[in-house]
Amino acid sequence: MNWLISLITPVGLASGAFIMVVAMTLLGALIAVAARNIFHNVLGLALCLIGVAGLFLYLNSPFVALMEILIYVGAICIAICFAIMLSAPMYLPLPPRHPLKILGALAGAGLVFAFLALLTKKTTWAAASVRSDDWSITTIGHYLLTDYVLIFEVISLLLVVAMLGAVVTARGGRGSS
Amino acid sequence: MESARMLVFNQLETYLYLALMLFAIGLYGVLARRNLIAVLISVELILNAASINFMAFNRFLAPTPAVGQVITLFIMAVAAAEAAIALSIIVAVYRKLRSVNIEQATELRG
Numbered sequence: 386m387n388w389l390i391s392l393i394t395p396v397g398l399a400s401g402a403f404i405m406v407v408a409m410t411l412l413g414a415l416i417a418v419a420a421r422n423i424f425h426n427v428l429g430l431a432l433c434l435i436g437v438a439g440l441f442l443y444l445n446s447p448f449v450a451l452m453e454i455l456i457y458v459g460a461i462c463i464a465i466c467f468a469i470m471l472s473a474p475m476y477l478p479l480p481p482r483h484p485l486k487i488l489g490a491l492a493g494a495g496l497v498f499a500f501l502a503l504l505t506k507k508t509t510w511a512a513a514s515v516r517s518d519d520w521s522i523t524t525i526g527h528y529l530l531t532d533y534v535l536i537f538e539v540i541s542l543l544l545v546v547a548m549l550g551a552v553v554t555a556r557g558g559r560g561s562s
Numbered sequence: 563m564e565s566a567r568m569l570v571f572n573q574l575e576t577y578l579y580l581a582l583m584l585f586a587i588g589l590y591g592v593l594a595r596r597n598l599i600a601v602l603i604s605v606e607l608i609l610n611a612a613s614i615n616f617m618a619f620n621r622f623l624a625p626t627p628a629v630g631q632v633i634t635l636f637i638m639a640v641a642a643a644e645a646a647i648a649l650s651i652i653v654a655v656y657r658k659l660r661s662v663n664i665e666q667a668t669e670l671r672g
Contacts, residue, residue: 403571418591444621461645468649472656490593498586513625524628540639547643551650
């Protein structure tokens with residue numbers, strides 16, 4: 386009973402929601418790589434990305450969380466759905482899995498995981514001595530147009546080039562080629 | 563105040579390990595999957611792990627907490643460009659080979 390009462394305090398609710406968000410992220414990621422049906426993969430990716438947006442909320446950045454949902458779930462997942470529709474039909478039989486390759490991939494990913502986990506565990510993280518507490522969107526916009534304006538412009542250029550490249554690559558059929 | 567610092571969602575390590583798990587899952591996907599679209603999905607997972615790391619360091623360590631958010635926005639923009647290019651290549655590869663299996667795409671093999 387005590388346990389139940391401690392759950393409805395603000396801190397308890399926040400912890401419960403955090404566990405839910407983490408579960409969503411990991412479950413989505415597992416579905417995104419483990420399911421055989423490619424459409425289930427995309428749905429898992431969307432679940433995982435919504436979980437990541439929740440994590441960003443816990444990291445004090447509601448604007449970035451919103452952008453995550455808008456760009457990743459709203460644009461990238463939909464674009465992947467279109468690519469699935471334009472490529473191999475899903476009723477075709479899937480090629481069999483090679484257990485040896487799966488084991489190799491598991492071992493490779495596991496080794497990297499173990500190494501990085503050890504690295505994370507051994508490091509003592511030191512916070513900056515003076516920390517500003519300015520999280521506002523105004524400051525983000527200010528940075529985008531002062532300190533990081535070059536990167537901002539180059540990324541706009543990159544997006545234009547990527548868009549043109551995507552159109553040219555995927556066009557085919559008509560006119561040339 | 564001291565107890566608020568011990569909460570699980572107020573600790574840097576929680577987020578680092580979570581991002582690490584996401585990275586490892588994505589890496590496994592890149593290595594094990596043979597469908598090109600599935601490989602792209604795994605790469606998105608890896609990029610998200612990097613984003614979570616940036617945001618966690620931004621929340622707990624960085625001197626100015628707006629910079630990490632700016633960099634995460636940059637990662638998202640680059641990921642969007644990467645996804646557009648990759649998907650158009652996948653559609654072109656499917657048109658050419660009638661398959662999105664990476665083991666079929668061996669035309670450049672020496």
